[in-house]
Amino acid sequence: MRLPRAQKAVVVGASLGVAGAIRQAIMRNPLAWPGLLGINSGAALAATAIIVEFRTIPQDLLTLLIFAGALVMSAAIYAFSWRQGTSSVRIILIGIGLGPLAGAGASFISSFGDPPAVQRAMIWLSGSLQDSRWERVRILALWSIPPFVAAWIAARELDLIAFGDTVARRLGQRVNLLRGMAVLICAALSGAAIAAAGLIGFVGLAARRIMPPVQLPVGLFTALLGAPFFGFLLWKRRNA
16 A cells, blocks of 8 residues: 555545646745645535535545635636736736635635534645555646646746746746646646645745654655745845
């Protein structure tokens, strides 16, 4: 069982890492990662609502609906940020605003839900690599390959937009179209990873991921490592 778990960890970590890199490119902000912009909260709201309200739902359908929750949140963020075009600042602000709103919705559902179902939702929210069967690893890989390929194809355009919207437009880039496609790719990668392993924070901020030998929830472990790293990035850019 350790080999499927290791393979799942690699795919989940790569998906979140690439999603974070895409976000940082289109936002021109090294602290922009999917969780900070509300995508994780959308998936968490969908997971909490489904697990608590529909306790007997099949696992495959649950995974699909959680994936859809991440996509819907991304679409909402992009739609609310549209004012004859989008900007990185508006997307960040809208994402930061919708994230706590989705979190509040998940907390409200948990407050009035059946305790065993709420406990199951909380276990999922902590992030885990348990139940890493080859079948689930294959499904995760199939969901992740198309956005991986799309990100690879768009790599040069993402490098260009990182110089700023004005420079990109002068060089002929359709900035709003590229930003929308990048948000969709990021949501697909994040949604696939979250649906497979639950909420795993801060992976999009770092290129490497370290796994301990003890059986801790992976979301807890990445938060323990990621929060100090996030603080270090803030301190490093304190004069920027």
